[in-house]
Amino acid sequence: xxxxxxxxxxxxxxxxxxxxxxxxxxxxxxxxxxxxxxxxxxxxxxxxxxxxxxxxxxxxxxxxxxxxxxxxxxxxxxxxxxxxxxxxxxxxxxxxxxxxxxxxxxxxxxxxxxxxxxxxxxxxxxxxxxxxxxxxxxxxxxxxxxxxxxxxxxxxxxxxxxxxxxxxxxxxxxxxxxxxxxxxxxxxxxxxxxxxxxxxxxxxxxxxxxxxxxxxxxxxxxxxxxxxxxxxxxxxxxxxxxxxxxxxxxxxxxxxxxxxxxxxxxxxxxxxxxxxxxxxxxxxxxxxxxxxxxxxxxxxxxxxxxxxxxxxxxxxxxxxxxxxxxxxxxxxxxxxxxxxxxxxxxxxxxxxxxxxxxxxxxxxxxxxxxxxxxxxxxxxxxxxxxxxxxxxxxxxxxxxxxxxxxxxxxxxxxxxxxxxxxxxxxxxxxxxxxxxxxxxxxxxxxxxxxxxxxxxxxxxxxxxxxxxxxxxxx
Amino acid sequence: xxxxxxxxxxxxxxxxxxxxxxxxxxxxxxxxxxxxxxxxxxxxxxxxxxxxxxxxxxxxxxxxxxxxxxxxxxxxxxxxxxxxxxxxxxxxxxxxxxxxxxxxxxxxxxxxxxxxxxxxxxxxxxxxxxxxxxxxxxxxxxxxxxxxxxxxxxxxxxxxxxxxxxxxxxxxxxxxxxxxxxxxxxxxxxxxxxxxxxxxxxxxxxxxxxxxxxxxxxxxxxxxxxxxxxxxxx
Numbered sequence: 001x002x003x004x005x006x007x008x009x010x011x012x013x014x015x016x017x018x019x020x021x022x023x024x025x026x027x028x029x030x031x032x033x034x035x036x037x038x039x040x041x042x043x044x045x046x047x048x049x050x051x052x053x054x055x056x057x058x059x060x061x062x063x064x065x066x067x068x069x070x071x072x073x074x075x076x077x078x079x080x081x082x083x084x085x086x087x088x089x090x091x092x093x094x095x096x097x098x099x100x101x102x103x104x105x106x107x108x109x110x111x112x113x114x115x116x117x118x119x120x121x122x123x124x125x126x127x128x129x130x131x132x133x134x135x136x137x138x139x140x141x142x143x144x145x146x147x148x149x150x151x152x153x154x155x156x157x158x159x160x161x162x163x164x165x166x167x168x169x170x171x172x173x174x175x176x177x178x179x180x181x182x183x184x185x186x187x188x189x190x191x192x193x194x195x196x197x198x199x200x201x202x203x204x205x206x207x208x209x210x211x212x213x214x215x216x217x218x219x220x221x222x223x224x225x226x227x228x229x230x231x232x233x234x235x236x237x238x239x240x241x242x243x244x245x246x247x248x249x250x251x252x253x254x255x256x257x258x259x260x261x262x263x264x265x266x267x268x269x270x271x272x273x274x275x276x277x278x279x280x281x282x283x284x285x286x287x288x289x290x291x292x293x294x295x296x297x298x299x300x301x302x303x304x305x306x307x308x309x310x311x312x313x314x315x316x317x318x319x320x321x322x323x324x325x326x327x328x329x330x331x332x333x334x335x336x337x338x339x340x341x342x343x344x345x346x347x348x349x350x351x352x353x354x355x356x357x358x359x360x361x362x363x364x365x366x367x368x369x370x371x372x373x374x375x376x377x378x379x380x381x382x383x384x385x386x387x388x389x390x391x392x393x394x395x396x397x398x399x400x401x402x403x404x405x406x407x408x409x410x411x412x413x414x415x416x417x418x419x420x421x422x423x424x425x426x427x428x429x430x431x432x433x434x435x436x437x438x439x440x441x442x443x444x445x446x447x448x449x450x451x452x453x454x455x456x457x458x459x460x461x462x463x464x465x466x467x468x469x470x471x472x473x474x
Numbered sequence: 475x476x477x478x479x480x481x482x483x484x485x486x487x488x489x490x491x492x493x494x495x496x497x498x499x500x501x502x503x504x505x506x507x508x509x510x511x512x513x514x515x516x517x518x519x520x521x522x523x524x525x526x527x528x529x530x531x532x533x534x535x536x537x538x539x540x541x542x543x544x545x546x547x548x549x550x551x552x553x554x555x556x557x558x559x560x561x562x563x564x565x566x567x568x569x570x571x572x573x574x575x576x577x578x579x580x581x582x583x584x585x586x587x588x589x590x591x592x593x594x595x596x597x598x599x600x601x602x603x604x605x606x607x608x609x610x611x612x613x614x615x616x617x618x619x620x621x622x623x624x625x626x627x628x629x630x631x632x633x634x635x636x637x638x639x640x641x642x643x644x645x646x647x648x649x650x651x652x653x654x655x656x657x658x659x660x661x662x663x664x665x666x667x668x669x670x671x672x673x674x675x676x677x678x679x680x681x682x683x684x685x686x687x688x689x690x691x692x693x694x695x696x697x698x699x700x701x702x703x704x705x706x707x708x
Contacts, residue, residue, distance in 0.1 A: 016522060025562055026551070027518070032525050034517040035553035035562070099516045175514050252518060253554070333514060340519050353519055357485070361514045 005345065007467035015345040015468060022097055024256040036255045043260055045187045046330055047247045047268025052193060053327030055240025055276050057320040058136040058382070060283040061299025063233045064292035068223035069284040072277050074233035075240070079273030081438060082241035084431035085397040086269045087421045088404040090262035093248045095407075095417035097257035100341025101248030101334075102396045107345065109403030111471040113461055118396045119342035120457035123335055125392030127369060129242055130331040131168070131376035132385035137324035138164040138377075139297040144317045147310070157380060164377035167325070171332055172370025176363045189326050196319045197275060203307055204282030222289045228441075235441040239386040240276060242393050243327075244269045245400075246334040249341075258418025297382060335369035336362050347465045384449070387442050391450030398435035401428040412472055476603050477502040478695070479569035481560050484531045484550070485509045485524055493578035494693040495542035497664060500606040503539060503546035504567045507532045510556050517552035525550070564698060571600055571666075576692040578663050582610060585662035588631060589617040589651035592668025597697045598631055601666055602638045604695075612640055613662060617647040617654030656691070664693040 005015035020029050027034040038046075055075070063071035092105040103122055107115025138160035145152065145159075152159045224230070244265045247254075254260050283292065286303050295302040304316035340362065343353035355362045376385060405425050407415055421427050439447065478498055482488050484507035507528055511520050532548040539546040549567075553559040564572060586601055588594055601612060612635055616628045632642045647654040655665065 029521065031529055032521050032550040032552060034521060035551055035555060035559045037554040037558060099518055178512070178514075250516075252516060336514060337516055340516055344518075344522065353522070355515055355519055355523055357524075360509075360511050360520065362519060366514065 006469045007465075009346045009465040009468060010463070011349065013346040013350055015470065022257070024258075027252060034252065036253055036257070038250055038253045038260075039255050040260045040263055041187060043247050043250070043254055043264030044268050044271075045190045046250060046334075047243050047264055048194070048272055049186050049190045049326045050243025050246050050330040050334070051241060051268065051272045051327070052190070052197075052243075052275065053133055053136065053323035053325075055237065055272065056197065056279050057140065057300055057316075057323050058132075058297055059237045059240060060280055060303070061292050061295050061297055062383070063237050063280065064284050064287065064289060064299065065296075066224070066233050066236075067229045068289035068292075069281075070223050070225045070230050071233055071237075071284060072280040073225075073230050074237055075273070075276040075280050077231065077234040078238045078241050079269065079276065081234075081238070081397075081431070081434045082244060082269045082273070083266070084427060084434055085401060086244050086265045088401045088428040088431055089245055089248055089397075090265050090419050091417045091421050092400060092404055092407075093251045093261045093265070094258045094419045095415050097251040097254065097261065098341075099249060099252040099337050100344075101251060101338070102245055102400050103338060103341045105248075106396070106399050106403050107470045108472065109407045110399060112347075112465070112468050113458065114399060114403075115345075115470055116342070116347045116461035116465060117454055117457045118399060119338065119345075119347060120460060121392045121454060122338040122396055123342070123368070124372070124453050124457075125242075125389050125396070126246075126331050126335040126338060127372045128376060128385050128389035128392065129239060130328050130335070130369070130373045131164075131379075132239060132382060132389055133324045133328040133331065134164040134168050134373065134377040135160065135380055135382050135385065136297065137167050137321060137328065138162075138380075140301075140317055140320035140324060143298045143301050143313075144321065147313060147317060161378045161380050164380070165374050167328070168370060168374040168377050171325075171329055172366055172373075175329075175332055175336075175366050175370075176361050177359055186326060186330065189322050193319055193323055193326070194275075196315060197279065200304065200307075200312075200315065200319075201275075201278050201282060204286065204303075205278070207307060208282055208285035223284070231438070231441040235390065235438050236383065236387060236443075238390040238394065238438060241269065241272070242389060243272070243330070245393070245397070246330065249334045249337040262419040332366065332369050332373070336365035339365040339368055345470060346468055347461070383443065384446055387446035388449050388453070391439055391442060391446060392453060394435045394439050395450075395454065398432045401432035401435065404428045405432075410472070475502050476570045476600065477504060477567055478571045478573050479504050479506055479560070479564045479567060480546070480573045480575065481506040481508060481556075481563075482532075482535065482575070483508060483510070484528050484535075488575070490535060490538070490575045491578050491693065492538075492542055493581045493663065494573060494575050495539050495544055497581045497604065497610075497693070498539075498573065499542065499544040500604055500608075501544075501570075503544060504563070504569065505532060505535050505539075505546050505548040506560065506563050507535075507548055507550045508556060508559055509552050511552060511554055513554055517554065520552045524552075569698060570596075571698060572669075572696045574694050574696075576664075576694065578692045581663040581693075583662045584610060584612050585615060585655070585658055585665050586612055587615045587617070587651065587655050587665065587667040588627065589615065589654070590668070593697070593699055594627060594631055594668075596699070597666060597668050598634050600695075600697045602635065602640065604666075605638075605640055607639070610640070611643070613643045613645055613658065615645045615647070615654060615658055617649055617651045619648065659691045662692070664695065665691065666695045666697065669696050669699045
């Protein structure tokens, strides 16, 4: 079998292929070099920065309302599944340190149809995730307005949508025109968030374990320790873990990818899982199930208020705004890389990856990210957006595990990962089963929307690019 | 032979002045064509779009070097981080010095800064090699608070250059190395300095405006403080 991609799309464009040499510092092509500039801290900031916004600041109220204190177990299940996928993803990424992440691994391991479906689903999955983060941002901004004494009239929902849409437009424009070094800003925000959360957790743990009494409100505890509900909440909150694979979308720009990619992906999952489980433990200790249900998307603000009064509420609001912004921004960046990956392989028109010389930014791809994000953000359907995002990512995660098994079985010459998942096929197989299995616990309507998206992407492949062959090509 | 790296922001229409090309006629030259991208853009995406245009511009530059009597090969890099790229390529080609181009005609006089904690011998060796047997005068500048033995440094350096047949003047200043250098610029065509002088490093590695300032005073040659051993150089 040829190791070159073959075929052309409906416009007659062939995949762009070239022999490259990867070193720790650069990718060397025939005529040019591509500098690797993102270090381990940058990789961790992408992983943690994408994940931490949704999970800690939006879900405690929603998840606690369903199962009470058992929500900590739901977050634990999500973390374990994420780790089971992060290990195989690390192996694939060290063997193929390229832009595009999951799309790249699946198109080379399982063929062009699966690749196209995942490449386009990664784009749309990130669009759903970004819209979810922006709606979370809207809820936090609304609470912030209330805290500084601005009360909104009869339709707070409209305000949330409005803020989400304006923020979506803002981030898109910022990404097209902003050429300042936002990576350093992102690193700073992540560091600030982690320290704020640690302080909050320390105080909350002291309260939860009875060392201090913050005078938490009375309520009726209804903790639901049952497999079904815990898994169902795990499916809902899995959106909190979508960031680790985004590290793979910048794999082509990571320094020493053989070392930094596994550390950044696995490290960010472990750190974030620990933070989530502890936060949920605190949240469900301070507020019982019915109190969490009443507080909704911004329950964390009420918990901060119960623990530390108005300053506590303020800290959580600022943290929530920063975290949802950081998630939204990191996701828009990943989206544009996902679009570039498929466009380079001629599965989308080449113009989708055009960049402009004025700002040097991929304005078309950023527009293809920002446009649908704005439409979805206006719907304000937190749960639906989160679950569809999770659905599309879980399909990708499951297929990445399958791709790892398939590539290992084929043993192609080019496959030489620096990091190998121990235990043979056990972890990837469990990872695949867990990823696909979690989908079964989702809301049926979310599953229908997700399947619709997958169907549309498969239709696109048969219409646009059915002659292209990518399997086995590096 | 001594190699000098000339970083050029090739897609921004930057080029190398004819005076600098002539000055570097006695040494090997690598032109580093680079293009800095914001983090939103994968370097590979820019390569796909701009590689041909950048390569053509670099080939034109190589032709101009040959016309000016020298020779140059080139590397093309798409990057998010200019400093990291310049450092890496300088290491890989084993460059003794970096040059940033500035507006200049023929180069008849060099301003050589020995201020700060720099490897004086490496700077002098480089100056002697670049000048060769040409009629180019040198002003040695030592600025900053005088330390024990710093007068001796200037005199020893001056006699070392005179032995090589170079016309030398010396200048001492107690002002800051950067300001003294800028004050002495008007009577000279190009600057030579050591990389390890921290206050001068920004001329090459600083932000855009600092580098523009450097370019406006004419070409600046920065002698690197260390170079990799021969087996590391590619």
